[in-house]
Ligand code: TXA
């Protein structure tokens with residue numbers, strides 16, 4: 001057991017920066033806020049530190065880590081080459097929630113890239129993340145700071161739930177803004193390919209670089225003949241303790257179906273993920289409002305907190321409404337489908 005410390009960065013910034021840098025330079029683990037979700041950081045050039053991340057999360061070691069940097073000039077030494085498309089995307093979307101995949105340079109250890117010859121890099125825009133990364137001047141490998149398989153953390157207390165006793169420090173920067181992980185785009189293919197949808201949508205990327213593909217493994221049901229290019233996408237993910245079932249169909253039909261389940265199974269054993277527009281229409285059940293249907297950003301922002309909040313209840317099953325997969329909706333539905341382990345009811 002490690003004695004995990006927690007510092008509110010707002011209250012003592014200089015101390016937080018100094019302590020985080022020291023721990024990172026000594027090969028330790030520090031969780032910190034980004035604009036997407038909290039990350040669990042370690043020196044990405046130190047094999048032993050990367051190994052500690054996998055142990056703390058209980059993460060399979062073939063699942064590569066993203067390197068986080070503070071300045072664009074930090075990219076060059078980490079990669080074999082930067083294509084024109086890479087330059088354009090960095091110029092347009094960095095700092096921000098976009099991760100780029102490049103061919104890796106020799107200095108990046110295979111323990112960080114899960115054995116791959118490519119490396120994922122992103123420059124977060126969260127002001128506190130930027131200060132921490134600037135202070136340490138190292139590429140920081142950081143997966144989401146949750147136990148493997150659990151919903152990603154969007155507050156320091158989510159990180160504490162999963163990581164207390166496993167890491168050296170949690171830098172508390174309050175609740176994050178976006179709430180789902182960065183968009184990942186692979187630049188090592190002929191046509192840039194989205195491996196994980198996020199806040200930066202296909203449409204936004206295509207406006208800058210022309211045609212962009214989507215890895216077919218992202219939205220579909222997992223099939224043995226489709227191998228996701230982002231190894232992390234093949235695991236069940238984002239899941240609360242009770243199973244989640246996603247219900248697709250016209251809103252009235254979805255509500256009618258879920259109300260039927262509540263009646264059948266008992267009002268205290270069924271969880272419901274509802275929206276501002278629908279929450280009053282459930283008869284019993286533990287109903288949590290995830291946001292407004294007309295504002296996907298609110299849904300993304302609340303998604304992981306709502307999933308986690310069911311763990312404090314006695315529900316044995318959670319039914320979730322579903323959303324349009326247009327634009328940012330694709331990222332939200334990708335996470336909900338994974339939380340549901342692909343258990344989807346089409347009405
Ligand atoms: O928003 C984010 O990206 C957050 C914050 C902390 O920055 N990080 C994050 O990391 O979501 P993680 O480890 O939970 O997810 C990283 C994903 C995994 O699905 C992994 O397989 C994929 O990125 N990935 C990393 N390096 C890759 C590579 N070289 N090739 C393909 N996929 C890669």
Ligand code: MG
Nearest residue numbers: 143144152181
């Ligand atoms: Mg993750």
